Amino acid sequence: MYKSLSEKLAPPCGDRQHVLVVADDPGVTELLGTTLELAGYRVAAVDTGTEGMARLAQHRFDLVIWDTTLPDLERFVRGRRVAPADRPPLLFLTTCDSLHRLAPELSPGTEDYVVKPVRIAEVLARTQALLRGPSPERREETARYGELVLDDATCRARRGLRPLGLTPAEYRLLRHLLANAEHVLSKEQISRHVWGEFRANQAIEKLVSRLRCKVDQEESALIHTRRGFGYWLGCPSH
Numbered sequence: 728m729y730k731s732l733s734e735k736l737a738p739p740c741g742d743r744q745h746v747l748v749v750a751d752d753p754g755v756t757e758l759l760g761t762t763l764e765l766a767g768y769r770v771a772a773v774d775t776g777t778e779g780m781a782r783l784a785q786h787r788f789d790l791v792i793w794d795t796t797l798p799d800l801e802r803f804v805r806g807r808r809v810a811p812a813d814r815p816p817l818l819f820l821t822t823c824d825s826l827h828r829l830a831p832e833l834s835p836g837t838e839d840y841v842v843k844p845v846r847i848a849e850v851l852a853r854t855q856a857l858l859r860g861p862s863p864e865r866r867e868e869t870a871r872y873g874e875l876v877l878d879d880a881t882c883r884a885r886r887g888l889r890p891l892g893l894t895p896a897e898y899r900l901l902r903h904l905l906a907n908a909e910h911v912l913s914k915e916q917i918s919r920h921v922w923g924e925f926r927a928n929q930a931i932e933k934l935v936s937r938l939r940c941k942v943d944q945e946e947s948a949l950i951h952t953r954r955g956f957g958y959w960l961g962c963p964s965h
Contacts, residue, residue, distance in 0.1 A: 744789035744858055748772040749779035750820065751797060755845060759792060762847050763854070788815045790858055792850075795821040795840075816857035820845060836882035839895040852923035872908050872960065875942070875949060877901065886949075891941045896921055900938055904950065904960035913957040 746763055750756050751774045760770045771788070773779050776797040783791065819833075819840040833840065839853045870877040874887040882898050884891040893901065903920045904912065918926045921934065935958055939950050951959050 742767060743769055745769045745771070745787070746790045746792060746854070747779065747782055747786075747788040747815075748792045749774075749776060749797065750792070750794035751775065752794070755794065755820065755843075758845065758847070759850065762850065766851055766854075768854075783814070790816050790818065790854060792818045792820065792854075795819050795825050818850070818853050818857060833894060836880075846922070846924060848923045870902065870905050872905050872949070873962070874946075875905065877905060886942060886946060889945070893938070893941065896934060897938045897941070900934055901942065901960075904958065907960075909959060909961040911953045911957045911959045917958065 746768045748756055748759050748763075748770060750759070750772070753774075756772045756774070760772055763770045771782065771786075773782055776793075779791070779793065779797075782788075817838045819838070820843055821840050822843055837857070839857055841849050841853055870879065875884070876886075877884045877898070879902070882893075882895070884893050884898060884901060891897075891901075899921045900917060903917065914928055914931045915925055917935075918924070918931055935950065935952075939948075942949055947962075949960055949962070951961070953959060
């Protein structure tokens with residue numbers, strides 16, 4: 728079900744940042760708590776959304792990990808929009824079935840998600856990225872390919888004047904394709920960059936398909952398939 732702790736962990740990466748885990752599955756709570764503590768974080772855990780919101784009102788946390796299967800998700804989603812400058816980054820644990828409700832409301836750069844069953848490598852990678860935030864040298868950085876523009880400070884993308892409304896995973900994929908424009912990237916390369924580990928071909932194909940629908944919605948195609956090899960971004964005439 729969930730990856731065991733016998734899986735090789737990276738060296739400690741936390742700096743005693745305080746993480747709140749809100750999940751009602753004891754197996755998930757134990758796995759995340761042990762993993763994050765071994766990685767150098769301080770962890771507090773609660774098993775209801777009500778208690779999670781109470782903890783957030785009483786204490787300062789550097790990151791919150793919230794299980795979207797909790798029954799009071801909608802109330803929390805509305806509440807998280809209050810005083811966004813004062814709230815910590817959010818990492819959601821979600822299922823494929825509920826992702827469509829969560830993804831459109833995410834704020835790339837300060838919110839992200841992992842799909843259950845959770846994978847240790849992916850949780851640690853997303854945790855590090857959210858806690859790190861945009862580095863000073865990247866705050867003014869934009870990446871471009873023709874009319875396609877990505878702003879790494881806000882993690883937002885547009886094609887011409889049309890905003891793309893990408894989820895965090897879609898943004899990471901598009902950024903990786905753009906950074907390697909006109910070069911074919913294998914499914915394994917893409918998977919390890921987006922999720923921190925290799926995933927089944929079907930997961931990659933679905934992610935690429937969703938991204939294509941947004942990037943190539945009205946204009947000529949920029950994302951292409953090289954059958955048997957992978958995907959690439961560019962103009963076919965190049």
